[in-house]
Amino acid sequence: MTTFYIITGVLLLLLMVPAVVRIVKGPTAIDRTVGVNVIGTKTAVLLVIIGMIFKRVDMFVDFALAYGLLNFIGSIAAARYLHRSKESPVGDRERDAKEAIQGASGEEARG
Amino acid sequence: MSFVFTIIGAILVVLGLVFFIGAAFGLLRFPDFYTRMHAAGKGDTLCSLLIVLGVAVGLLAEVDWTHFDWHHTVPQLLVPLKLLAICVFIMVSSPASTHALMDAGFDDGIEPVTAEGGNALADDGFHAVAGDPEPYEEGSKIE
Numbered sequence: 273m274t275t276f277y278i279i280t281g282v283l284l285l286l287l288m289v290p291a292v293v294r295i296v297k298g299p300t301a302i303d304r305t306v307g308v309n310v311i312g313t314k315t316a317v318l319l320v321i322i323g324m325i326f327k328r329v330d331m332f333v334d335f336a337l338a339y340g341l342l343n344f345i346g347s348i349a350a351a352r353y354l355h356r357s358k359e360s361p362v363g364d365r366e367r368d369a370k371e372a373i374q375g376a377s378g379e380e381a382r383g
Numbered sequence: 384m385s386f387v388f389t390i391i392g393a394i395l396v397v398l399g400l401v402f403f404i405g406a407a408f409g410l411l412r413f414p415d416f417y418t419r420m421h422a423a424g425k426g427d428t429l430c431s432l433l434i435v436l437g438v439a440v441g442l443l444a445e446v447d448w449t450h451f452d453w454h455h456t457v458p459q460l461l462v463p464l465k466l467l468a469i470c471v472f473i474m475v476s477s478p479a480s481t482h483a484l485m486d487a488g489f490d491d492g493i494e495p496v497t498a499e500g501g502n503a504l505a506d507d508g509f510h511a512v513a514g515d516p517e518p519y520e521e522g523s524k525i526e
Contacts, residue, residue: 280400302484305484324441333465344479348480354487354491
């Protein structure tokens with residue numbers, strides 16, 4: 273059974289390579305963040321499998337839980353940082369539309 | 384009895400690896416931020432759930448079920464319960480972070496792939512083509 277888990281871990285590690293390629297060449301910053309998120313989740317899974325290989329799952333489960341929690345917090349923080357809005361969490365697009373409507377009606381009133 | 388748990392756990396882990404193949408190559412090859420997000424979010428969540436659940440079921444094989452004792456059998460179930468807690472946490476947190484990243488990308492103004500963009504998906508006559516050329520620009524067109 274140890275051989276099975278070793279093969280699983282190696283396959284997980286090899287399948288992280290496409291995510292690394294996406295991180296390296298992603299066109300936008302959020303693409304890279306998605307790749308980092310995928311790799312972080314898979315690292316938590318990999319920690320559980322490493323625990324199965326070393327037969328110390330009772331210890332590695334806590335590491336995996338902490339790593340998953342940190343990964344989630346990191347993703348949320350990156351998403352809030354890359355969010356374009358500056359004043360309110362509503363988003364710029366909505367505010368732009370409101371300003372455009374107000375500007376148009378103002379011009380009509382003046383004309 | 385115990386080898387049934389081992390076989391079910393191994394099947395779940397292999398299924399998780401298959402889903403991760405789809406997620407990884409979807410993340411690599413899809414043409415658009417939103418489609419990449421789709422592959423990463425769904426495939427990643429399901430793959431993590433299946434692998435951790437498979438490990439938990441595989442651990443049930445090592446529990447001594449023949450002589451059930453409250454003080455010796457039940458503490459052996461602690462690690463599978465923790466793995467189940469990781470499953471629940473992944474099931475909550477991964478779609479939440481996917482939603483937050485998608486929202487950030489939409490507010491950054493990343494354009495989805497459409498037929499007018501001259502992309503590879505539109506030319507083969509097989510995939511669906513969006514009817515509205517710029518479906519996300521309605522609000523900002525008012526001048």
